Amino acid sequence: MRLIPKEIESLWTLFTAPTIWAVHFLVCYVLVAVYCEKAAAAGFTFAQMRLVLVLITLLALAGIALSAWLAWRQWGFGSGDPPHDAPTQEDRLLFQGFATLLLSGLSFVSVVFVAVPLFFIETCQP
Amino acid sequence: MSIHSERKIFGRLQVVLPFLVAGCAGRQSALDPAGQEAAEVYHLSVVMVIGGGIIWLTVIGLLTHACRRRRSAWSEEGAGRLIAWGGVAFPVIVLFALLVYTVWLMPSIRPWLGRAVAEPDRIQVIGEQFWWRVRYPAEEGLAGFETANEIRLPVGERVVFSLRADDVIHSFWIPSLGGKMDMIPGRTNVLSLLPTKTGVFRAPCAEFCGVSHAYMAFSVVVMERNAFDDWRRKQASGNRPEGSKGERLFTHHGCVGCHSVRGTTPIAGLGPDLTHFADRSTVGAGTLANTRKNIERFIRDPSAIKPGAKMPAFDMVPPGDIAAISGYLAGLR
Numbered sequence: 511m512r513l514i515p516k517e518i519e520s521l522w523t524l525f526t527a528p529t530i531w532a533v534h535f536l537v538c539y540v541l542v543a544v545y546c547e548k549a550a551a552a553g554f555t556f557a558q559m560r561l562v563l564v565l566i567t568l569l570a571l572a573g574i575a576l577s578a579w580l581a582w583r584q585w586g587f588g589s590g591d592p593p594h595d596a597p598t599q600e601d602r603l604l605f606q607g608f609a610t611l612l613l614s615g616l617s618f619v620s621v622v623f624v625a626v627p628l629f630f631i632e633t634c635q636p
Numbered sequence: 637m638s639i640h641s642e643r644k645i646f647g648r649l650q651v652v653l654p655f656l657v658a659g660c661a662g663r664q665s666a667l668d669p670a671g672q673e674a675a676e677v678y679h680l681s682v683v684m685v686i687g688g689g690i691i692w693l694t695v696i697g698l699l700t701h702a703c704r705r706r707r708s709a710w711s712e713e714g715a716g717r718l719i720a721w722g723g724v725a726f727p728v729i730v731l732f733a734l735l736v737y738t739v740w741l742m743p744s745i746r747p748w749l750g751r752a753v754a755e756p757d758r759i760q761v762i763g764e765q766f767w768w769r770v771r772y773p774a775e776e777g778l779a780g781f782e783t784a785n786e787i788r789l790p791v792g793e794r795v796v797f798s799l800r801a802d803d804v805i806h807s808f809w810i811p812s813l814g815g816k817m818d819m820i821p822g823r824t825n826v827l828s829l830l831p832t833k834t835g836v837f838r839a840p841c842a843e844f845c846g847v848s849h850a851y852m853a854f855s856v857v858v859m860e861r862n863a864f865d866d867w868r869r870k871q872a873s874g875n876r877p878e879g880s881k882g883e884r885l886f887t888h889h890g891c892v893g894c895h896s897v898r899g900t901t902p903i904a905g906l907g908p909d910l911t912h913f914a915d916r917s918t919v920g921a922g923t924l925a926n927t928r929k930n931i932e933r934f935i936r937d938p939s940a941i942k943p944g945a946k947m948p949a950f951d952m953v954p955p956g957d958i959a960a961i962s963g964y965l966a967g968l969r
């Protein structure tokens with residue numbers, strides 16, 4: 511039995527990477543906003559919270575990379591050229607794999623962009 | 637095009653061009669910064685314009701290249717490579733670099749130390765239809781005071797503004813120094829600026845706020861510390877009654893119901909403070925030059941100059957009285 515099936519006939523895999531991007535975005539903004547509002551009561555420093563966000567960012571990137579790899583595999587590691595537009599089962603799978611791969615690329619770049627302020631922000635705005 | 641019409645256009649250009657270029661320098665220009673924040677924004681704009689220009693030239697160059705008469709077809713692989721590098725990798729790298737640059741620049745464009753300065757130590761500016769109420773904090777034994785439509789600042793010192801509005805949303809913007817930031821009823825926004833050059837600048841309201849929005853501006857005078865201290869001391873001590881006819885008429889015709897001349901009249905807050913009115917450069921919040929004639933015109937019918945102004949017309953007052961009041965205001969130094 512494989513842990514991850516070779517082909518998943520579902521549209522959900524298509525959304526995995528963009529979903530990780532959206533959740534990462536929300537977590538970054540909500541965590542900083544809530545922390546800065548409650549900084550006095552929080553039991554950890556801004557630097558620690560920033561480190562946690564860096565870890566969350568790395569996790570998100572790893573998740574997207576995994577989704578990209580699975581998509582790449584589904585696309586046959588680039589064995590055929592797009593467009594996969596024949597009305598066949600095979601082409602449908604290849605098309606989905608390719609689309610998921612592109613979306614994963616977009617999401618990866620986006621998560622990196624969202625994380626840029628983490629390297630500059632040092633404190634809460636008083 | 638005939639020589640004649642060409643000459644005509646050229647002639648017009650010669651007339652228009654100095655005005656266009658003059659718009660880039662002087663009292664109200666973000667392209668001629670006199671403050672740290674404005675300088676940072678200016679640098680950012682220069683970087684963006686040059687970068688955008690280079691990219692534009694490249695794209696147009698490629699376009700002309702593609703339109704050449706005799707060309708050989710690209711291989712599909714070559715075209716794919718061009719798209720991957722030019723259409724994906726290049727924009728991602730450029731956008732990433734720009735993002736890092738602007739995020740790095742942000743603290744100097746919008747210093748957030750502003751809120752570290754306590755509210756009582758900030759200069760309060762309140763937007764009103766269609767003028768600016770300005771309150772200076774007390775400082776080193778000098779009392780705080782209210783003035784209007786003019787802000788004076790010492791050069792080379794960081795100042796912090798508390799920005800509010802009483803009626804509708806206005807926006808505070810001194811193009812030569814920095815900003816802009818909205819003034820929102822029920823909210824206090826904080827803006828910090830650092831003027832680096834002395835001079836007189838103009839600051840227009842930057843959010844449409846009613847019919848006379850375009851006639852709502854204030855002047856900013858950046859001065860050396862000594863001159864600023866003199867001005868501040870003079871403002872803090874107000875005026876002394878002079879017993880002139882104009883002064884009496886100012887009270888008699890009810891101007892004191894809305895305007896204060898500190899030290900002389902009871903405190904009234906509906907209209908702009910007029911304590912050292914003659915030191916200001918404009919009448920009607922940046923609308924007219926501050927001359928006796930213009931003060932008379934304004935008093936007689938403010939709405940003829942600023943539609944919707946919240947000061948009633950005084951055209952029923954005898955011209956002699958208006959002239960005396962104007963003389964009094966023009967002497968309030």
Ligand SMILES: [Cu+2]
Pocket residue numbers: 763764766805806807841842843844845849852
């Ligand atoms: Cu306004």
